[in-house]
Structure formats: structure tokens, C-alpha cells
């Protein structure tokens with residue numbers, strides 16, 4: 001169990017290359033099961049959630065290997081449709097295998113997925129969507145058992161624009177007979193990326209990014225190489241770090257378009273921001289000014305995956321802020337750890353009420369999930385004095401080379417075994 005030792009107070013300067021997006025790579029790796037041709041994911045991030053997904057593909061019988069920066073998947077020899085509890089519990093995206101396994105083999109048996117402990121995280125929309133395509137579903141002893149004589153295209157209306165349910169249904173519909181229409185689909189850029197990948201191997205998907213996605217089922221799929229989009233949440237995390245520490249950084253590899261809701265808030269906080277092609281320039285010299293309210297919403301609203309990092313920023317702004325988490329029920333577990341560093345935050349239901357303070361004091365804190373852990377690192381970077389952030393395995397799930405990238409910007413952070 002590693003920890004970070006951080007001496008706060010350094011301003012951040014320099015350029016940081018954004019990794020490929022965790023939340024695009026994971027469904028694309030799941031989609032590789034759809035075809036018996038080789039798929040190469042270019043520049044996959046070195047993060048533990050991707051390693052877990054590669055292990056799951058291996059357990060299904062796929063030949064998988066890291067080749068330099070790439071991951072190569074050959075699912076031609078896939079011969080198993082079951083994901084055991086131990087593997088499924090490692091990450092939420094294990095549930096994304098339901099669609100491809102049913103499309104390829106007509107059945108699947110997956111233990112309920114794991115992932116960050118940020119709420120109930122039901123899969124009812126995944127299952128109701130698959131049922132609409134003709135899948136028979138039973139739930140027994142914590143496993144989801146699916147079988148289907150032949151997937152049939154249909155119209156599906158999602159009660160809420162769930163990212164995972166949209167992706168799972170897309171992946172099943174690729175192998176269905178006829179057209180599937182997903183209404184009230186999630187609009188995240190990662191879904192457009194999945195559409196691009198699927199069409200690149202011979203699927204017929206359109207409408208991703210809008211609320212309505214159409215999928216014409218096809219009989220065969222090819223293979224090929226694909227470079228997923230850049231990670232807008234990693235980019236946003238570094239931009240918030242620079243806003244909190246002061247200085248001037250450039251993120252490379254992502255357009256400001258994908259995180260415009262964050263950039264709008266950071267300008268309100270007093271940051272100077274310029275976005276050109278795939279670079280975002282941020283500088284902050286003056287005192288931070290609080291934003292009155294941050295409300296997480298499905299894309300293009302403010303991303304829930306930047307809520308914790310934004311709350312940490314609000315803690316050191318002059319004035320008061322309210323941060324409301326509309327997507328997940330318990331995504332404020334990091335707040336007591338922030339308060340150990342001197343933050344003044346009160347959580348009531350889905351809203352955190354923040355009273356800005358001069359700054360954080362160094363302390364020893366414990367990461368409890370991926371984005372909450374990242375928020376604690378940002379607070380420690382901006383704090384006066386020394387901090388330790390324990391259990392960084394949560395952070396390793398989604399941030400590759402995190403301490404190296406932060407050090408390259410001038411942060412005083414080292415990883416140590418506990």
C-alpha cells in the first residue's frame with residue numbers, strides 16, 4: 001500500500017501531456033470481444049483499471065498483451081462467458097462485457113460489478129435495455145446470468161442518460177438483427193469515441209453525442225488499431241491543481257471544448273485560460289475568488305468526476321461556495337479528510353457548503369476513492385507544510401505516472417511504500 005509524501009506550496013509551471021481517456025479505453029477493450037480479429041488500442045494509459053480489464057479479457061480466453069504503449073487484444077480464441085466475482089468486483093466496467101459477450105456468444109454470466117464506492121450504482125438500466133433486445137436475464141447469488149437466442153433491434157428509452165448503460169446497449173446492439181435506437185442516451189465524448197472505434201471495425205453506429213443513438217446490427221466485424229481520445233478528467237485535474245497552487249501550465253492533447261464547463265468555472269475563480277487546438281493554457285496569479293455554486297450534471301454539464309477536485313479548490317477561495325452532486329449518492333467521502341487539512345466544509349444531503357479559508361495545513365489523510373484521492377493530493381500540493389496521502393492505490397486506478405507528471409510541473413511529491 002503506497003503513500004504520497006508532499007511538501008506543499010510550490011507553484012506549478014510547464015507542459016503536461018494528457019493520457020488517453022480511462023473512460024474511453026475501458027469500453028473499447030470490452031468491445032474488442034465483439035470481433036475475432038485483432039484489435040490494437042494505441043497509447044493505452046498505464047493505470048490499474050486498464051490492467052484489471054486486460055485480466056478480465058484474459059479470463060474470457062482472449063490473447064492480450066502490452067506492446068510498448070499499446071494493448072493488443074485477439075479475441076478469436078475467446079471461449080468463456082463468465083467473469084468471476086473477484087475480477088468483476090475490481091471495476092465498474094466489468095459490466096460492460098455483458099453486451100459484447102451476448103452479441104458474440106449469446107450468453108454471459110457476470111458477478112455484480114465493483115468500482116469506486118460513490119453510491120448505489122445499480123445496473124437496472126443496463127439490464128432493462130438488454131431485455132428490450134431479447135435477452136433473458138436472471139440474477140442469482142450476486143451473479144447476472146444472461147442468455148439470448150438471437151438479439152433483435154428495438155427502441156430503448158433510458159430513464160436517465162447513464163454512460164455505462166448507453167455503452168452496454170450499443171455493444172449488444174452491434175450484434176442484433178435490425179436497428180436499435182437508444183433515446184435519452186448519454187452524450188459524453190467517450191461515447192462518441194466508442195462509436196468511432198465500432199465504426200472503424202465495421203459496425204454501423206450514428207448519433208453518439210446527441211441524445212439519440214442508432215445502431216444497425218451487422219453480421220461480421222473486422223479488427224484494427226485505434227487511438228482513444230485524451231482524458232478530459234485527467235486534464236481537468238491538472239488544471240485545477242494549477243489554479244490551486246498558482247503558476248502557469250499547458251495541458252497537451254485535449255481541446256477545451258470537452259471540458260468547457262470546468263473552464264467556465266475556473267475563469268470565474270480568477271484564472272486566465274486560453275484554449276487553442278489541443279492545448280489549454282491556464283495561469284493564476286491573483287487571489288482565488290469563490291464561485292457561488294457548482295452543480296454536477298450529465299455531459300455537457302459540470303462533470304461529476306471533477307466534483308471532488310473542484311470542492312478542494314473552493315476551500316481556498318475567498319468567499320463561500322455550494323457544490324451539489326446530482327449523479328451519485330455518496331460522493332463526498334473525501335470531505336472529512338479535507339477538513340483534517342483545515343477546510344471548512346459541511347455536507348448536507350447532496351450539497352457541500354464550503355467557506356473559503358486562507359489555505360490548507362499539511363496533514364496525513366487517506367484516499368477513499370479515485371477522484372476523492374486526487375482531490376486530497378491537490379489540497380496537499382497547495383497546503384502549507386508536509387502532508388501524506390495514504391492508500392494511493394485508489395488514485396492509481398485512473399492516473400498514470402501521476403507523481404511524475406506533477407513533479408515535472410515543479411510539485412514536491414514522492415511515492416513511498418508504507
Ligand code: EPZ
Pocket residue numbers: 022023026092093116119120121122123124125126127160161162163164165186304305327328329370371398
Ligand atoms: C461512468 O460510470 C464513468 N465510469 C464514471 O467515472 C462517471 O462518473 C459516470 O459515468 C458519470 O459520468 C466509466 O465510464 C468507467 P452512469 P457509470 O451509469 O457508467 C445511475 C471515474 O471516476 N444509474 O452514467 O457507472 C447511477 O446510479 C468514474 O472515472 C442507474 O440508476 O455511470 C448514477 O446515479 C466514476 N441505473 C447515474 O445513473 C443504471 O443502470 C450515472 O451513472 C446505471 C446508472
